[in-house]
Amino acid sequence: MQLNEKIMTREALVGIIGMGYVGLPMAVEIARAGFRVLGVDVDEERVDSINRGSSYIDDIASEDIEPLVAQGLLGATRDFGELGQADIVLICVPTPINRAKDPDMSFVASATEQVARCQRAQQLIVLESTTYPGTTTELLQPRLEKEGMKAGTDFYLAFSPERIDPGNKRYKPGDIPKVVGGVTEKCTERAVLFYSQFIRKVVPVSSPTAAEMVKIYENIFRNINIAFVNELAMLCDRMGLDVWEIIDAASTKPYGFMAFYPGPGLGGHCIPVDPHYLAWKAKHYDFHVKFIELAASINDNMPYHVCRKVASVLNGMRKSVNGSRILVLGVTYKKDVADLRESPALRLLELLRQQGADVFYNDPYIPELILEDGALMESVPLSDRLLEDTDCVLIVSDHSGYPYEWIASQSKAVVDTRNAMKHHTFDHVVRL
Numbered sequence: 001m002q003l004n005e006k007i008m009t010r011e012a013l014v015g016i017i018g019m020g021y022v023g024l025p026m027a028v029e030i031a032r033a034g035f036r037v038l039g040v041d042v043d044e045e046r047v048d049s050i051n052r053g054s055s056y057i058d059d060i061a062s063e064d065i066e067p068l069v070a071q072g073l074l075g076a077t078r079d080f081g082e083l084g085q086a087d088i089v090l091i092c093v094p095t096p097i098n099r100a101k102d103p104d105m106s107f108v109a110s111a112t113e114q115v116a117r118c119q120r121a122q123q124l125i126v127l128e129s130t131t132y133p134g135t136t137t138e139l140l141q142p143r144l145e146k147e148g149m150k151a152g153t154d155f156y157l158a159f160s161p162e163r164i165d166p167g168n169k170r171y172k173p174g175d176i177p178k179v180v181g182g183v184t185e186k187c188t189e190r191a192v193l194f195y196s197q198f199i200r201k202v203v204p205v206s207s208p209t210a211a212e213m214v215k216i217y218e219n220i221f222r223n224i225n226i227a228f229v230n231e232l233a234m235l236c237d238r239m240g241l242d243v244w245e246i247i248d249a250a251s252t253k254p255y256g257f258m259a260f261y262p263g264p265g266l267g268g269h270c271i272p273v274d275p276h277y278l279a280w281k282a283k284h285y286d287f288h289v290k291f292i293e294l295a296a297s298i299n300d301n302m303p304y305h306v307c308r309k310v311a312s313v314l315n316g317m318r319k320s321v322n323g324s325r326i327l328v329l330g331v332t333y334k335k336d337v338a339d340l341r342e343s344p345a346l347r348l349l350e351l352l353r354q355q356g357a358d359v360f361y362n363d364p365y366i367p368e369l370i371l372e373d374g375a376l377m378e379s380v381p382l383s384d385r386l387l388e389d390t391d392c393v394l395i396v397s398d399h400s401g402y403p404y405e406w407i408a409s410q411s412k413a414v415v416d417t418r419n420a421m422k423h424h425t426f427d428h429v430v431r432l
């Protein structure tokens with residue numbers, strides 16, 4: 001049976017390498033559409049968890065997985081050899097940066113190697129990890145064609161970026177248009193046919209490199225606009241203006257404006273990381289992407305700005321940072337997710353500790369964390385007593401479940417970096 005027919009009849013077996021924030025929701029969506037899905041991951045706990053029908057990702061409930069596992073539509077393995085049976089292989093492994101802030105392609109390279117070892121004719125292979133423009137044709141294609149098979153005739157190769165937004169209840173994977181760029185027209189056609197089975201709108205582009213650039217552009221767009229509004233927040237602070245008021249009023253313009261909000265610094269696996277992928281690639285073309293550098297210098301400065309804000313609030317109470325008790329509320333990189341990756345809270349905890357503060361934190365999603373200097377911290381439970389004994393509460397992540405009014409009413413001072421207290425008026429709450 002040809003691949004097209006296997007896709008249309010749901011006979012196709014879909015292998016997904018990397019069952020994290022991207023891979024698992026994608027697996028659930030595809031299995032719900034009636035395909036058999038095999039997740040392949042190096043993490044034994046994750047593999048066992050899927051096979052037990054139990055979720056480890058906030059956006060996916062165990063009840064989403066259980067019936068799919070029971071029906072034989074979803075399973076997981078650590079054995080890459082099983083990929084040989086897959087008709088379609090999606091690669092959703094991490095793409096971090098190394099200490100020099102250059103792309104760390106080791107995960108993509110090792111996943112590609114595993115695919116190449118059990119590759120067979122007519123397979124559709126799609127890279128979904130966010131990466132620099134050129135990855136699919138420069139890194140994947142040569143390895144996959146090494147044994148003599150040709151992309152576009154013997155197998156199909158494409159790039160299709162993942163655009164899910166963890167914690168976002170409004171857009172499910174099937175509602176988010178999917179951009180697809182194949183190495184040849186036939187590759188694009190096959191990939192479009194596959195994704196159209198479970199995604200409402202599929203957007204073909206001319207090449208995998210174009211699709212890679214689309215994703216990087218989207219994320220850098222956010223990074224740069226956040227930097228701009230962060231800079232505006234610092235200026236408004238100096239001018240005695242309320243930046244949140246300015247943004248809200250500007251947002252009433254029905255066209256040509258999109259609201260971005262200031263914060264304590266960038267976090268997560270994507271927005272602070274992806275610009276480095278483009279900057280690195282651009283250098284191969286003697287090109288320096290200046291906006292990225294500029295945005296990074298502003299965004300990286302935000303934790304320092306927040307520390308100065310805390311110091312100034314304490315100063316108003318005739319106290320210094322040194323020796324003050326500071327409670328950091330919410331440490332994840334954004335609200336309502338259990339993800340600590342690149343969170344600005346980590347930098348803030350370190351900076352405040354370096355200045356001699358007695359810092360502790362509360363986060364219902366993160367029971368404990370380890371700072372770069374090796375210090376282990378545990379989330380402290382919120383209580384009247386705790387807030388009474390705290391000199392300043394610093395809101396870093398505005399989780400929906402926090403009782404903000406009670407927190408404000410029991411605290412001596414609050415620095416709110418997320419405008420979480422917008423519905424409450426307290427004189428001792430200072431916003432970014």
Ligand SMILES: NC(=O)c1ccc[n+]([C@@H]2O[C@H](COP(=O)([O-])OP(=O)(O)OC[C@H]3O[C@@H](n4cnc5c(N)ncnc54)[C@H](O)[C@@H]3O)[C@@H](O)[C@H]2O)c1
Pocket residue numbers: 017018019020021022023040041042043046092093094095107110111128129130131162163164165166269270
């Ligand atoms: N998290 C997001 O919001 C998001 C959104 C869009 C795109 N992305 C991109 O998607 C990609 C994956 O991100 P994520 O957030 O899902 O990462 P993740 O860390 O949550 O998951 C990655 C999974 O891959 C597994 N893995 C690592 N190396 C492997 C290998 N060689 N073989 C098999 N499994 C391997 C890990 O054990 C883990 O389970 C990244 O490129 C990221 O930039 C992420």
